[in-house]
Amino acid sequence: NAGVTQTPKFQVLKTGQSMTLQCAQDMNHEYMSWYRQDPGMGLRLIHYSVGAGITDQGEVPNGYNVSRSTTEDFPLRLLSAAPSQTSVYFCASGSGGLVGEQYFGPGTRLTVT
């Protein structure tokens, strides 16, 4: 099992550019989510999905879109990058039977200039 994989590991964008962060898991987990990690603020939930075709907003959804066309993939799209979106982004997946036990990817470090 590869677990949760994320690409790219690092990315630099200019203000206004768009891009997609990729996330995939091979554990057949129904639940997937995206978090951003900022210094001193822990991780904050951006969007999550409880299964293919179902997504919902988390705590900080503005400026981000998601879709879930398959169980395995959960891409995060930045529509028009802003410096405030400079952060480390983590994708996670979990099984509904293991409450709160989520498996995290290695992260994507994004810098917006």
Place this chain on the structure above:
Amino acid sequence: GNSVTQMEGPVTLSEEAFLTINCTYTATGYPSLFWYVQYPGEGLQLLLKATKADDKGSNKGFEATYRKETTSFHLEKGSVQVSDSAVYFCALTPGAAGNKLTFGGGTRVLVKP
């Protein structure tokens, strides 16, 4: 809403010292509580969890007890090693169902030989 507060770091210790990281929470109902650990350059890993009052979670020599009366879930380890140097996050999910994690700000621990 739900929130988690944990002590700010960094916490610097010598090898074999006793470690305590304080965590308190605010939540309605009966949340499940977690400690996640992030080693340098990696994603988060579940360290331990407790799903009801007075439960004790334990793993790798770390322990934490779910104290509903003080709304706390303090992490302890009796004798730390250099390999325990990491960032530790306290987190909760609301109730016995659901996977939406609310994280504290994280505590960086540095263990010196």
